[in-house]
Amino acid sequence: MPQTTKLSSVETFLRLPFILYFAAMENKIRLILERLLDRELEPEDGVSEAVIAETEQRLGMALPPILRAFYQYAGQEETVMDSFQHFAPIEKLEVEDGKLVFLDEHQHVCVWSIAVTDAGNDNAVVYQCPYPDEEWYAEDYNLSAFLEMSLYYQFAQGGCEWVGVLDRGMDDEQIAVVLAAAQQWEKVIDHPGNLIIYWHEGTVLWYFPDAEGKVSENLFASCVSEEAWEEMEETYGFNEL
Numbered sequence: 001m002p003q004t005t006k007l008s009s010v011e012t013f014l015r016l017p018f019i020l021y022f023a024a025m026e027n028k029i030r031l032i033l034e035r036l037l038d039r040e041l042e043p044e045d046g047v048s049e050a051v052i053a054e055t056e057q058r059l060g061m062a063l064p065p066i067l068r069a070f071y072q073y074a075g076q077e078e079t080v081m082d083s084f085q086h087f088a089p090i091e092k093l094e095v096e097d098g099k100l101v102f103l104d105e106h107q108h109v110c111v112w113s114i115a116v117t118d119a120g121n122d123n124a125v126v127y128q129c130p131y132p133d134e135e136w137y138a139e140d141y142n143l144s145a146f147l148e149m150s151l152y153y154q155f156a157q158g159g160c161e162w163v164g165v166l167d168r169g170m171d172d173e174q175i176a177v178v179l180a181a182a183q184q185w186e187k188v189i190d191h192p193g194n195l196i197i198y199w200h201e202g203t204v205l206w207y208f209p210d211a212e213g214k215v216s217e218n219l220f221a222s223c224v225s226e227e228a229w230e231e232m233e234e235t236y237g238f239n240e241l
Helices: 009-037 049-059 065-074 078-082 143-159 172-182 226-236
Strands: 094-096 099-104 110-115 125-130 137-142 162-167 186-191 195-200 203-207 218-223
Touching: 009 065, 009 078, 009 143, 049 065, 065 143, 078 143, 125 143, 137 143, 143 186, 143 195, 143 203, 143 218, 162 172, 162 226, 172 218, 172 226, 203 226, 218 226
Parallel strands: none
Antiparallel strands: 094 099, 099 110, 110 125, 125 137, 162 218, 186 195, 195 203, 203 218
């Protein structure tokens, strides 16, 4: 019979932070996915551990824990994978120029990747390569932050059935009221030079900030349910797109 190696209490103690970290990453990605889908995840939404292991063997690298959890929980869920930007199906993950490409921009003008040398690292630098450029440019976010932002943005732009807008200049007073209320909501993405996203009871509230951090043109509300949309429409005066 094959022998198993028993870890000492010291070895177990030393590994505990890593075990807790992996569990935290899995729980966080699951929370984000379930709140955006407005339902519990099902086994058929994801890919099996065996498929992930086969993929890692094919690629010759370990996937970072947060990317592993993403595919395990939602690698076959169409809304998550392809409603706006295009996450690579696990069977199509490929290495190009020493980079693992995992996301394609919605109009196919660029792709995002991590370096193969960052295998297994949730803090991996994310690189963007615009077409037809052949040079990779480092993003300002590590993989964990980038994936979280990408998921919220996926639903803001394409995954939510109900989307509304307030226009700066026309609806400044309403915008001020909404942003005041948003201070009590969960600020899930905070990138002042790029994107601001709040989460509140089924609503992704988001905007592109200007140089001063204010709403540049429009304030958007993307809702995962009709009830959430009706609240944003009736309470704050959002106009449906």
